[in-house]
Amino acid sequence: MQLGPRPPRWLRGRDKECGVLLDLLRxxxxxHSAVLxxxxxxxxxxTALLDYLVDAASDWRDLRVAGVESEMELAFAxxxxxxxxxxxxLEGVPAPQAEALGTAFGLRTGRPPDRFMIGLGVLTLLSEHAGxxxxxxxxxxxxxxxxxxxQILSFVARRLAAESIVMVVAARASEDExxxxxxxxxTVHGLNKADAVxxxxxxxxxxxxxxxxxxxxxxxxxxxLALVELPRWLSSAELTFGPEQAAGGSVSGRIEERFRRRLEPLPDETRRLLLIAAAEPLGDAGLLWRAAERLGLGMDAASPAEAAELIDVWDTVRFRHPLVRSAVYRSAGQRDxxxxxxxxxxxxxxxxxxxRLAWHRAHAASGPDETVAAELERSADRALAHGGLAAAAAFLERAAxxxxxxxxxVERELKAAQTMVHAGAFERALQLLALAGRRPLSELQRARAEVLRAQIAFASNRGHEAVPLLLAAARRLEPLDLELALDTYVTALEATLFAARRVGEPGAVEVARAARNAPVxxxxxxxxxxxxxxxxLQVDGLAAAAPLMRRVVETYRAEExxxxxxxxxxxxAGALACDGWxxxxxxxxxxRHLEFAREAGALNALQFALNSVVYPHIFGGDLVTAGALLDEADALAEVAGTTLHPYAAIGLAALRGDVEHGEPLIAAAKADAVARGEGLVIALTSWANAVLCNGNGDYAAALAHCREFLGPVEDDGRMTLLPVGTQPGGWTLAELVEAAxxxxxxxxxxxxxxxxxxxxEICGTDWALGVAARSxxxxxxxSRAEELYREAIDRLGRVGLRVELARAQLLYGEWLRRSDRRADARPHLRHAHxxxxxxxxxxxxxxxRRELAATGETVRRLTADTRKELTARELHIARLAADGRTNPEIGSxxxxxxxxxxxxxxxVFTKLDVTSRRQLRTALARPAP
Known part of the structure; x- marks a missing residue:
């Protein structure tokens, strides 16, 4: 197959790799887009393989970027x-995306852009040009x-599908992957022996x-590279009789060392010019010559380096290899x-x-310099405005x-550490806090450092270790900064929630009592x-807390x-609403939390918001939207470079009822949660396993999973120990009644x-009362059983809980069938099915279906409508299109x-046999033949 107007040049020993690249172009x-x-x-x-790819696609437009070590801290560089x-x-990109890109690139001023919006803007920009x-x-x-x-390029790479774009990323295997x-x-390996020879x-x-x-x-x-460069490194005698001594270290280290030796015979002016080029990552020849002029260097200083094939200076400045740049910079003295x-x-x-001006001045400083430090702090503020948390942290760290x-x-170190925590750079934040801890700290600074350490423990683990750290920090802060102390108590109680501290357990009660005793x-x-x-809620229980819970929910719902x-x-606040059913x-x-997180581009908060908002969709029976939100959470994890939180995936798998997929997913989430001590996930897995088993009729297993979480019955017949609040304990109680x-x-x-x-009865909601009546x-x-079933169906139907309603109809139908009322059972079982x-x-x-069959009614096994022909993503897109969304709106x-x-x-149109969007809504509701 001809790939361009001319065949690409051949690379010795790279037939396999070149073939892979040509397949991407095909x-x-x-x-179809292709990524590698x-x-x-x-x-x-x-790099040679990248050049081969570009050469093979000579009739295409190519975009190139090369990472530069000295630019790693400059956001979006x-x-x-x-x-x-x-x-x-950029004008052809939708306004929100263009705004995000312009702000990220410093072309416009504005609020910190949403990382997702930046990623979508890049995707749109590339896609429209590829058209x-x-x-x-x-x-x-x-x-x-x-x-x-x-992060953004990784996100874009994972979202490419039908844009006719090839993206190839080259990186060293030893680095963070x-x-x-x-x-x-x-993986590109060394040449085989024949080709190497x-x-x-x-x-x-x-x-x-x-x-x-x-x-x-x-x-x-x-x-x-080592094979090609070798003749430049060795003398004629060494080529004849062998190198004088065996080389040690890695191959790349030895290559860099050889490049460093090739610098030694160069004139001093040339080495100084090379050093300027190595410290300037943009490859801007004009900037290079302006800087060289300030050091009294002329254009002829580049000639020896060009003759030695170390650098090429024309419209742009390009080193023969990144290792040449490293060798130049690392071999120079500090003053140079x-x-x-x-x-x-x-x-x-x-x-x-x-x-970049502030960054160069910082590297030029020979000692403390408040003027430069202040410039760096202003750069940090600009980086935050562009959404560059990592860059802001780097500026603040060097400013300190x-x-x-x-x-x-110390103030700047604490500010830098706080920014690192927001960016998820926990290890670096801890290192900076350790450095600050060696200096004389005020009591308030020491307490703030303790809060940061506790926040890191909580954010990175979600286990029980953070609770005592947060409690100690809050107590220390009380006489120093009351508002920060109270907010830290909130975080401590939040940590008890994730650790699933049980009501009456000493650690959680201690936190709650300390919070209640704090000054008002x-x-x-x-x-x-x-x-x-x-x-x-923690100290006095649900009955005492219920009025306050309703006030909190109403306050956070109604107020700006x-x-x-x-x-x-x-x-x-949402967790309290959930606890109150x-x-x-x-x-x-x-x-509302999801809207705030999306608007702010707060990746960590967005993960939790997505996981939380999935559950109302699950109980409402909209598993398609729930799955789409999980897809978004998965995309978010790609951008953030984190692991997807399992909270929502557990519930969705349980309701779908697929044992082959659900059991391993729930088991893996539980094993990870046990290792970290995150009791909330352990509790969720107990409920999810019970739902999965009850759905598949394995009631003994469901009962065992419920007992695992809830504990045995006390001597007085009461159940023991629920976690803080009622969820997921309340949900598990309902599964326990059915299984038992x-x-x-x-x-x-x-x-x-x-x-x-x-x-x-304490909560008083139709959800709670309906599930209780069903149980x-x-x-x-x-007649009492029938009365309760009808009450459950009525209450659950009022609040749109389609799954809970259908399960109530199923149980009612099963009861009617077992009471020899088959004709009465069929409508309820049919509606449930x-x-x-x-x-x-x-x-x-x-x-x-099985219950209907027992009444004498024949039903095909899990007859699905035409939506079963579509993938989850196709179905979601089809529903959005049927609702009137445009393609750009769906894409956003x-x-x-x-x-x-x-x-x-x-x-979608082909599978559903439709030709227009107007036909989609009808086609999506049409039963299969």
Whole structure:
């Protein structure tokens, strides 16, 4: 297959790798995007393979970016380098995306952009240009990209589908691979012996002794750069008789050392010019010459380096290899480096690039300098405004180093550590806190450092270790900063929630009592009411806390909130609504939290918001939307470089009822939670396993899972120990009643039903009272049982709990059938079966089918409508299109390009045999033939 107007040049020993690259181009020419990550050591040939790819796609437009070690702390520097040639088309990008890109690249001022919106903007920018001409994007030395750029490009790579774009990433295998994990991988190894010999002999003009050749081949390990450069490193005698001593260390280290030796014979002026070029990552020849002029260097200083093939200076500055840049910079003395950075600072436009100017001045500083430190702090503020948390932390950390005043230095170190915590750089934050801890700290500073350490423990683990740390920090803060102390108590109680501390357990009660005994602020805040409510719930129980819970939910639903407060406290207010079985309140607060998190681009908060908002959709029977939200959470984890939280996936798997998929997922989540001590997930897995088993009729296993979480029945017949609040304990009680009655364990069933009824009467919501009535009905006979089933169906139907309603109809139908009332049972079982099948709650639907068969009615096994022909993503896109969303709107919601949405819709139309969007709504509801 012809791939371009001319065949690409051949690379010795790389037939396999070149074939893989050509396959990517073929896929893109057929309308499918292709992504590949190439990994291998320095000098192994990754850059040559990228050049081969670009050469093979000579009729395509190519975009290139190379990570530079000195730019790793400048947010979006690599992304800007890749997108710069396309920014003249920014006007064609939807306004929110264009705004996010402009802010991230410093072209506009504004609020910190949403990382998702930046990623979608890049995806749209690339996609729209690929619509006119096929596009190949090559990213070299990806291990040196700044964190923000790596996250966004990884996100874009995972969302490419039908854009006719090829993206190939080259990175060193020894570096952190998290950003690119899961993408198609090609590991580039050294050349085989025959090819290595051919390469070596092609650059050596004198005959080689066979023993010398074998030694050279062994030391270079087939590394092409080492083989090509070798004749430059060795004298004629060494080529004849072998190197004087065996080389040690890694191949890349030895190559860099050889490059360093090649610098020694160069004139001093040339080495100084090379150092300026090495310290200036943009490759801007004009900037290089302006900086060189400040050091008295002329253009002729470059000639010896160009003759030695170390650098090429024309419109841009390009080193022969990144290892040359490293060798130049690392071999220079400290004073020479400072002089180079000072010259670059003097030559940098302060208006166009104030951050790089500050960075060069920081590297040029020979000691503490408040002026430079203040500039760095202003750069940190700008980085935060652009969404560059990692860059802001780096600016603040270096600002702290240059701060002369000891107290101000500590303040900047604490500020940098706080920024690192927000960025998820916990290890670096702890290192900085340890450094600050060696200095004289005020009591308030010491307490703030303790809070940060506790926050890191909580954010990185979600286990029980954070609780005592947060409690100690809050107590220390009380006389120093009351508001910060109260907020820390909230975090401590939040930690007890995630650790699933049980009511009456000493650690949780201690936190709650300390919070209640803290001084009352002169002007109580919403968060103080939230703290009071959580403390009462822990110490005095649900009955005492219920009125406060309703106040908190109403307050956070009705009142305007600053973004920071919404991000911090809405998740807890939503948890209280959930504990109170208040579905409308929970759904509203979870949705509001999601809006705040999306608006702020707060990745960690967004993960929790997505997991929380999934559950109202699950109980409402909208498993498609729940799955789509989980897809978004998965995409978020890709951007953030984190592991997807399992909270929502557990519930969705349980309701779907697929044992083959659900059991391993729930077991893995539980094993991980046990290892970390995150009791909330352990509790969720007990409930999820019980739902999965009850749906599939394995009641003994369901009973065992419930007991595992709830504990045995006390001597007085009452159930023991629920976690803080009622959820997921209340949900598990309902599963326990159903499982225990089917296993004839009436004592356990009665005790669980009584506790569930007590909880429902306190909460007073249709959700709680409906589930309690359904559970109690399992224990009753005759008219009382029928009355309870009808009450459950009525209450659950009022609040849109389609899954709980269908399960109530299923249980009612089962009871009627067992009471020899088959004709009465059929309508309820049929409604339950149809509803559960339509929702995708397959195990319970199969239970309903079997019960219908027992009444004498024949029902096909899990008959699905035409939506079963569609994948989950296709179904979600089809539903959005049927609701009237445009392709760009669908793309924005699902983080896909317009072209990928069009591609999915074409497949939807074909599968559903429709030709327009108007026909979609009818087709989606049409039963299968």
């Amino acid at each position: 896929a893109a020419r057929s309308g 990550v190439m990994q291998g050591e320095a000098g192994i040939g990754k 690599g992304l800007h380098q890749l997108c710069a040639p396309l920014l003249d088309g 006119d001409q096929l596009l190949v994007c090559v990213i070299d030395d990806a291990q040196w990209l700044d964190q923000a750029s790596a 998290q950003a690119w994990a899961g993408l198609p991988l090609l 051919a390469v070596l002999e092609s650059v050596v003009t004198t005959p080689l002794d066979s023993r010398v050749r074998e030694r050279i081949l062994a030391e270079t390990r087939g590394n092409p 480096r400072q002089a180079a950075h000072l010259a670059l600072a003097d030559a940098t436009d302060a208006d166009r690039d104030p951050d 180093r240059l701060t002369p005043d000891e107290a101000e230095r 602020p002169l002007r109580p805040r919403r968060s103080d009411l939230l703290l009071q409510c959580m403390a009462v 909130l600053p973004v920071e407060e919404g991000l911090r406290f809405l998740v807890l 208040d579905l409308p309140g929970w759904s509203a607060l979870a949705g 009655t089917r296993c004839d364990d009436l004592a356990t069933a009665v005790a669980a039903a009584e506790l569930l009824t007590e909880t429902a 109690e009905a399992l224990l009753r006979d005759g 149809d509803s559960l099948t339509a929702m995708g709650v397959e195990a319970f639907a199969e239970r309903a 919601e699902l983080y896909l390009s317009r072209h990928t949405v069009e591609w999915h819709l074409r497949k």
